[in-house]
Amino acid sequence: MSHGRLAGKTAFLTAAGQGIGHATALAFHREGAKVFASDVNAALMDKLSAEAPGITTLVVDARDTASVNAAAQQVGAVDVLFNCAGFVHHGTILETSEQDWDLSFDLNCKSLWRVLRAFLPGMIERGGGSIVNMSSAAQTIKAAPNRALYASTKAAVAALTKSVAVDFVKQGIRSNCICPGTVQSPSLEDRIKAMPGTYDENRAAFVARQPMGRIAEPEEIAMLAVYLASDESGFTTGTESVIDGGWSL
Ligand SMILES: NC(=O)c1ccc[n+]([C@@H]2O[C@H](COP(=O)([O-])OP(=O)(O)OC[C@H]3O[C@@H](n4cnc5c(N)ncnc54)[C@H](O)[C@@H]3O)[C@@H](O)[C@H]2O)c1
DSSP states (O other), rough: OOTTHHHHHHHEESSSSHHHHHHHHHHHHTTTEEEEESSSOHHHHHHHHHTOOOOEEEETTTOOOHHHHHHHHHHHSSSSSOOOOOOOOOOOOOGOOHHHHHHHIIIIHHHHHHHHHHHHHHHTTOEEEEEEEESSSSTTSSOOTBBHHHHHHHHHHHHHHHHHHHHGGGGGGGEEEEEEEBBBHHHHHHHHHHHSSOOHHHHHHHHHHHHTTOOOOOHHHHHHHHHHSSSTTOOOOOOEEETTTTTTT
């Protein structure tokens, strides 16, 4: 049900093809925003266009500066940015190659640098806006096994979130990040299937991480993103919003 919580706002999202980004694009649209949803996967963007014709979809590679800059040209000034692109590398530091390190930092962190540099000037000119970045509880909030590289990138996301918050607070820019525990998504399914052991055992291990005894639905993260994007959170900036079913307690 829509309450028009984002009425009159224009939003741009990365990684909106599936999982949390997809749920958030739909939630922003439901709440009355003019939504520009992007993903590197063209087939997923076609699917989203069919599902919600009111959403404008774009194929954008968050790892490609020219692609992000072209999107900013096409979209123009926005009130809300949702930086969702990210990838989970599995393994200890001894199981990371230099290529793994570069890819994860490029996709999970440098993509924010690209999007912010492309869209922030327009947002400032417009008089302000809200930036919502996708971090994770698996960073300095909670050490998780086999997440050495992933956690490093998501801690960097939190640091960048706070730097932007402090640098642009006087220009009406708010910058916050979301730090989820385990969330149901296609890539979570891939991670469960890639682990040794049975599907059921592996899934149970992910469920057991959360004292609430379940995995979050992407829509639950989307509703936090709606709050942070909306004027309801107008006094909130520079925060790490933990939404993890009690995992980090
Ligand atoms: N699922 C979880 O348990 C969980 C927990 C905490 C944080 N997160 C973070 O949430 C974000 C979304 O994860 P998810 O699991 O909901 O979705 P997902 O991993 O299933 O989907 C990721 C999406 O990103 C897109 N993508 C990949 N490379 C891209 C690129 N170069 N440019 C643009 N888009 C690209 C893919 O096409 C896909 O649609 C990630 O940043 C992830 O780290 C997820």
